[in-house]
Amino acid sequence: MKRSVMSVIAALLVGTAWVSAGQNVEIAEETLGLSKVSVDADTGLVEKPYSYKGTAPGAGNKRIPRAYDNAPPMIPHDINELPIITQEENTCTSCHMPDVASSVGAIPIPKTHLTNLRKMEDLKGQLYQGRWNCTQCHAPQAELDPAVMNKFKGAYRKKIGGEYKTNLIKTLREGVVEDKSGSFDLNKDLLEE
Ligand code: HEC
Ligand code: HEC
Numbered sequence: 001m002k003r004s005v006m007s008v009i010a011a012l013l014v015g016t017a018w019v020s021a022g023q024n025v026e027i028a029e030e031t032l033g034l035s036k037v038s039v040d041a042d043t044g045l046v047e048k049p050y051s052y053k054g055t056a057p058g059a060g061n062k063r064i065p066r067a068y069d070n071a072p073p074m075i076p077h078d079i080n081e082l083p084i085i086t087q088e089e090n091t092c093t094s095c096h097m098p099d100v101a102s103s104v105g106a107i108p109i110p111k112t113h114l115t116n117l118r119k120m121e122d123l124k125g126q127l128y129q130g131r132w133n134c135t136q137c138h139a140p141q142a143e144l145d146p147a148v149m150n151k152f153k154g155a156y157r158k159k160i161g162g163e164y165k166t167n168l169i170k171t172l173r174e175g176v177v178e179d180k181s182g183s184f185d186l187n188k189d190l191l192e193e
Contacts, residue, residue: 052140054078057095058105064141065163067154070171072137073107073164079140085133092134093127111169 029039037043054061057077064074082091093109095101101108113131114123160167 050142050144052078052080052142054140056081063107063164065154066156067152069156069160070166070168071154073166075135075138075140077140079135085135087129087132090132090134097127098125110166112166112172115169117172 030036032039035043053064054075054077057079059077061076064076066073083089085092095104095106096109098108098114100106109127113128114125115121116123116128116130154163156163160171
């Protein structure tokens, strides 16, 4: 009995020593990254200047093919001169809202953006405010000369209309077991067929 109490105390002491030793262990920053140098080391890399594809919007910039069905199209025109997008002020909408788009030759904002998809509520031409920050999904494309080329090839089904078309509002539930009630409540258990 006495022996086992002693061994418990001994184990506790060893444990404490181990914990306090652990607290002092420093991880060398050279071991943190993939390259075994200090994380503060200046590797001498200089970002080369680059520019974005395209000129002013509407100057006939070629549209960029999408990567896959209903992927957000990338921005083919220059957006450098445009003010920063805020929820209150957004120059993108001044050309892309459906009521003005055709007059400036822009592609109109699609129906998915004018719908509250959480409630499947048609916002009657108003932009859903979960989408105000356009460049969160649509980005301008830099022109670069990378050391290794990206070999990714886009893939899309012809029935959608190809790499420049959108039909997402019609295919949102594609592949989902149909809820007979027609409800769009994703928290609700979907009934098996
Ligand atoms: C002065 C009007 C104008 C403004 C402002 C503008 N665009 Fe455009 N946008 C166009 C036109 C016109 C096109 C067609 C390509 C072209 O001719 O430049 C286009 C094309 C696009 C496309 C390609 C769509 C597709 O299906 O290929 C996207 C995406 C886009 N714009 C997003 C934006 C975003 C995001 C902003 C704000 C940062 C913006 N645009 C501001 C006029 C405008
Ligand atoms: C959360 C991501 C997201 C945000 C934010 C967003 N979009 Fe989109 N956008 C998409 C996706 C995905 C598509 C393609 C599928 C679809 O139609 O919804 C698209 C399609 C488009 C198209 C092409 C329509 C067509 O018929 O080819 C335009 C133009 C566009 N968006 C403009 C905008 C503008 C302007 C804003 C800001 C007011 C914006 N988007 C905000 C994801 C987004």
